[in-house]
Structures are given as C-alpha cells and as structure tokens.
Amino acid sequence: MTIKLLKSSLLFAVITLSLSFTVNASENLKSEVEKSYNSYLKDLFIHFHQNPELSLVETKTAARLAKELRLVGFEVSEGVGVELNGFAPNGIVAMMKNGNGPLVMMRADIDGLPVAEKSGLSYASKATQTSPINGDQVPTMHACGHDVHITSLVGTARYMASIKDQWSGTLMLIGQPAEENLLGAKQMMDANIWKTFGQPDYALAFHVTSSLPSGVVNVIEGTPFAGSDNLDMIIHGVGAHGASPHAGKDPVVLGSQIVLALQTLVAREVSPRDPGVVTVGSFQSGSIHNVISDRAELKLTVRNTSLETRKILLDGIERIAKNMGRVAGMPEDKLPEITLISSTPPTVNNAALASRLKSLWIDNMGDEAVWSMEPRGMGAEDFPYFTTDPKIKSVYWAVGGTSASDWAAVQNGEKSIPSHHSPYFKVEPESVKLGVESTVLALLELMPKNK
Secondary structure, three states: OEEEEEEOOOOEEEEEEEOOOOOOOHHHHHHHHHHHHHHHHHHHHHHHHHOOOEOOOOHHHHHHHHHHHHHOOOEEEEEEOOOEOOEOOOEEEEEEEEOOOOEEEEEEEOOEEOOOOOOOOOOOOOOEEEOOOOOOEEEOEOOOOHHHHHHHHHHHHHHHHHOHHHEOEEEEEEEEOOOOOOOHHHHHHOOOHHHHHOOOOEEEEEEEEEEEEOOOEEOOOOOOEEEEEEEEEEEEOEOEEOOOHHHOEOHHHHHHHHHHHHHHHHHHHOOOOOOEEEEEEEEEEOOOOOEEOOEEEEEEEEEEOOHHHHHHHHHHHHHHHHHHHHHOOOOHHHOOEEEEEEEEOOEOOOHHHHHHHHHHHHHHHOHHHEEOOOOOOOOEOOOHHHHOOOOOEEEEEEEEEEOHHHHHHHHOOOOOOOOOOOOOOOOOOOHHHHHHHHHHHHHHHHOEOOO
C-alpha cells in the first residue's frame, strides 16, 4: 500500500491510496485496516472523543467529517435536513458513483451527550457546550460510542475509495445528527433526501456496544432496537387546602391511579410473547406541603417491537387516562391531556439480508467473531426513519467495544461494565477496526464488481 500524505494547518489526510487487496483475502483486509488504524484512524478517533457536540449543534463534528470524506473523493453535501427548533441542520450526505450497480447507504450518527466524563481515560473529554435545550453551559461526552461510528465511517470511505476496481455501484455515506434525542433521521428525511440523492437499494448501520467484547460483531434477523414514543401527560385537578381535600380534586391521587393502571397494559393487554414497556419517568405536582395543586405532569416512555403492540399501548394509555379522569369526577374539558413529544418505529432487520451478511462475516472473520445474541433491553434508535417508509432492505448490527481483559473480569464476576450514557462509559478505540472491516465486507458483498 502506498500512501501519499499532505499536511494542512489543521490536519493531514490521505488523498492517494493504492491497495493490493481482494475481498477473499480477509487477512489482507485485517492487515490494511490495522495499518490505517495505527497511522490515522486512532488519532482521528481521539479527536472526535475529545470534542463531542450535543444533538442539533454538532457543527464542528459535521464539518470535520465532511472534510475527511471530500479528501478521499466523495461528493459531499452539508447542512442536509430541515431547520429544527430554530437550529440549522447538520446532516451530511457523501456520494461516490463507481459504475453501474446498486445504491447502498451506510449511516453513522455523530452527536454526543450532556455528560461529564469520568472514565479515567487519558484522552477523556473535558469539553463543554451551550445546551440547545436550556442555554446552560454543560459538559459533553461521547457516552454512547458515536465517536467509533464516525471514525469507522471515515475508515470505510478511505478503503472504498481506494479499491474502486473491486466494486460497482453508488456508495452513500450519511453523517446523521441528533440521534440521541431521536430527531436527526427524521430531520434529514423531511428534506426529501431520497428525491435529491436517490433512494438506496440497501441501508446499513452499526452500533458499538460495551455489552460485547471487542472483536465481536452481533447480528440478528429480528428487531435489534425497539420503537419508542415519549409522551407528556397533563392531569388537571381542583386546587384546595391540604386540610380540606374534600373541597378539591387531587391530581396527585388521580395521577397515582393512572400510573398504577398503566401497568396493566403490558401485564394484561399485550401478549406475554410480545415485548412492551410503559415507564413513567417523571411525576411533578405542587410545591408546598399543605396545598393540593390543580395540576400534575407525567412524562412517559413507551417501548415496543411491533407497530401492532405500539397501537395497543398508545390507545390504552389514552383510554386509561381519560376514563380515570371521569372516575375522579372531572368534567370533559378537564380530562387528562396527552401530547406525543417524539417517536421512532422499531428497527427491524431484513431477515434474508441479515442472514446473508452473517454468513459473509463468519466466512471472513470466523465463527467465534460473529454472535447472534438477542437484545436484553428496549433501547431505541431513529435509524428506521431511513428504512420504513418507503421500505428499504436494511441491517443494523452491533460491534463489541469492551476490552478482552475487562470482559474476562466481567465473566469472572470481578467487575461490571458501565452502561451507555454513563459518565464511566468507555469502549476500546480498536473497535473502530472491526467497524471498518465488517462494513467493508458488507459493502463489497452488496456491490460486486460487474464482470
């Protein structure tokens, strides 16, 4: 491999690459990814890790990603999306047409979280940023591993640009903002990006995870991420003195009855074989000991893995809330009000495509490196906004992020692994390598060179 390096005031970048590479020689792929990681991608990962930006204000991250993709020959469009909550879009779409063939999209999310990093890493983030939510200055951290995703996307771009003699079609790379608040994918789709850039034949994405050891990919044929709906509920009451409860209608009591009744939705209305979650994450009412408030506010998250279950849960929440209000004697114009704040459908892998890629990865990386563990939680993703309407064949997989030593300690019961969004969260930078390797293999499988 010959690499010509050009230095600028801010960075150096590879713009000329000549690789002797074939997909069938997976060891060559591993070797070349290793070289790229050691010479370039590790430093790039550390840069992104130390400079996280919050959802909707990822301007510097987006600009750096766009620059990296342009340097290896992609046609890059910046600011893709619609304005949201007064913030300009930070979406990136990078295109490389290389002859006839399918259009394949690979997406990486780019935002961080308002978390103060306590990982103890030598390159831990010390960054702060003005919150787009409340205007406060807050610490920022890549507490979910999006720095791995961005760096892997750059690594993938560099390789695919270097081996154009081995694939045919059009490669679309997406840098998606605002995933953490489930807004960014819809923000980009609302700008009609398929009309502008073309509708993909296949859509791909992965997420690094601390719940798997580094060196492992995990892919399933079902639903790797749940659908999510966030709801606000206002419960009206009639204020009164705390010593005279008969003179009012207590929204705390009514809210408590609603919270308990909501649990019967999953327990008694959803099939035991269908996953569902209704969680009340916030219950606020009143401000003093001896006053019955006239209002309570609940914040709910609803999770599911099918649109049918989603309908049961959302319809049930409204039915229970309204009718419990009637039971409490509230008039029709003072029944509980429910507002849908944000929503994302379940992430559903195309079964045939997931099976195809699993076989490919096993053939190239070995049985021990490819797992198919079902998720244990109901975490959500906004990736399905790209794939649900219109329906696009897609696969979302996981890349392990915990070091071998930490994983062994976990298996021996000696320690626990901090979860995503924790201030102690960390993943191995070397996870970038498997992110690139698994993505390159998938792209070359889906975009074979025309004979």
